Structure formats: structure tokens, C-alpha cells
Amino acid sequence: MSVEIRPLTKSEAEARILDIAALRIRIFRDFPYIYDGSLEYEVKYLDRYLKAQNAKFIGAFSEAQQLVGVATCLPLIEEDDFVKSPFVKAGFKPEEVFYFGESVLLSEYRGKGLGHKFFDEREKVAGTFNSRFTAFCAVNRPLNHPLRPSNYRSLDDFWKSRGYEKQNQLISHFEWKDLDQSVETEKEMIYWMRSWK
Numbered sequence: 001m002s003v004e005i006r007p008l009t010k011s012e013a014e015a016r017i018l019d020i021a022a023l024r025i026r027i028f029r030d031f032p033y034i035y036d037g038s039l040e041y042e043v044k045y046l047d048r049y050l051k052a053q054n055a056k057f058i059g060a061f062s063e064a065q066q067l068v069g070v071a072t073c074l075p076l077i078e079e080d081d082f083v084k085s086p087f088v089k090a091g092f093k094p095e096e097v098f099y100f101g102e103s104v105l106l107s108e109y110r111g112k113g114l115g116h117k118f119f120d121e122r123e124k125v126a127g128t129f130n131s132r133f134t135a136f137c138a139v140n141r142p143l144n145h146p147l148r149p150s151n152y153r154s155l156d157d158f159w160k161s162r163g164y165e166k167q168n169q170l171i172s173h174f175e176w177k178d179l180d181q182s183v184e185t186e187k188e189m190i191y192w193m194r195s196w197k
């Protein structure tokens with residue numbers, strides 16, 4: 001199955017926003033995010049990226065032009081304070097960091113190099129901003145989490161192979177409702193960074 005990876009224009013992202021929300025809800029339902037997604041949460045979350053001046057959505061399109069995956073990115077200075085603040089506290093200049101939001105791909109399209117292409121595309125965008133660092137975060141779940149599947153394989157080796165290092169001192173808290181909870185709770189998100197200069 002051939003899949004095209006390309007940036008969406010702003011108007012395409014707006015037109016596809018419910019598809020993007022649906023992908024996030026479906027894919028983040030799995031461990032480690034176990035996100036009990038709602039359209040209300042999604043609209044609020046994704047609106048940040050639609051409104052940010054330099055945010056980009058990178059889409060993965062099937063032959064039928066169905067959106068089967070998406071990755072986001074933007075200069076860290078355009079992110080919310082709760083994302084910027086750990087960098088500022090650790091002495092980084094937010095204007096030197098380019099931030100990657102999520103990358104999500106339907107499971108049947110995985111393992112074919114598209115995750116690498118999402119990184120290539122976002123790193124290309126970061127290059128146009130002459131960014132010194134690229135960064136993203138991932139949820140920190142305990143190894144003995146009751147919903148962790150026995151065959152779960154972490155993405156850490158993939159990220160290390162892309163030159164990223166886990167920064168245990170850079171932590172934000174994101175809130176969402178887990179599948180096994182009744183209300184939204186704070187999740188510890190740890191950042192990974194790669195230096196380009």
C-alpha cells in the first residue's frame with residue numbers, strides 16, 4: 001500500500017480537523033496513552049495548533065487520499081506556557097527549540113518507515129527556522145502499569161536511533177482522562193531532545 005507523506009496547508013488542516021481528532025482518539029486509546037478521548041478535548045487541543053502561526057500538520061495519505069496518520073510541529077515559542085516552562089527553567093532559550101507534537105499512524109501502516117518520514121519532514125521544517133534543538137515529549141508510565149500489554153514495545157530505541165536523548169529534568173504535566181479513570185488526571189510527560197548545532 002503506497003502512502004504519501006506531505007504537509008497540509010492551513011485550510012486543509014482546518015477541513016480535516018475532525019479526521020485528525022478521530023485518529024488521535026483511536027490511536028492514543030492504546031497503551032501508553034490509554035486516552036479516553038472526546039471530541040470536546042480534541043477541538044480545544046487542536047485549536048492551539050490551528051491558531052499557532054507557524055504550526056505544521058504533516059499528513060500520511062492513503063491512495064484514496066484518506067488520512068491514515070498525522071504529525072504536528074511548531075516553534076516552541078508558539079506553544080503554551082506549560083510546555084515552554086520546563087525549557088526556560090532548565091536554561092534553554094525557547095526561540096532555539098522547535099517542538100514536535102504528536103505522531104500517530106494507524107497500526108496497519110506501521111513498520112514501513114513512515115514514522116521516520118514524520119521525523120524527516122518535521123526536522124526539515126525545524127531547519128527552515130534554523131532551530132538549535134528539536135524536542136518532543138512522551139508519557140511516563142510505570143513498568144507495572146495494569147493496562148500495559150505484555151507484548152508492548154517502547155519507542156525509546158527508535159527515538160535514540162534518531163539522535164534524541166531523554167531529558168529527565170524536562171517535565172510537563174498534561175491532563176486527560178485515562179480509560180480506567182472517571183476524571184481527567186495529570187500525566188507526567190518527559191521531553192526528548194536532539195541538538196543540531
Ligand SMILES: CC(C)(COP(=O)(O)OP(=O)(O)OC[C@H]1O[C@@H](n2cnc3c(N)ncnc32)[C@H](O)[C@@H]1OP(=O)(O)O)[C@@H](O)C(=O)NCCC(=O)NCCS
Nearest residue numbers: 102103104105109110111112113114115116153154155158
Ligand atoms: C510513532 C509511530 C508513528 C511510528 O510509526 P512507524 O511507521 O511504525 O515507524 P517506522 O516504521 O518508521 O519505524 C520506526 C522504528 O520503530 C520500530 N518499530 C516498529 N514497530 C514498532 C513497534 N510496534 N513498537 C516499537 N517500535 C517499533 C521500527 O523497528 C523502526 O526502527 P528501525 O528504523 O530501527 O527499524 C507509530 O508507532 C504510532 O503511531 N504509535 C502510536 C502513537 C505514539 O505512541 N506516538 C508517539 C508519541 S506522540
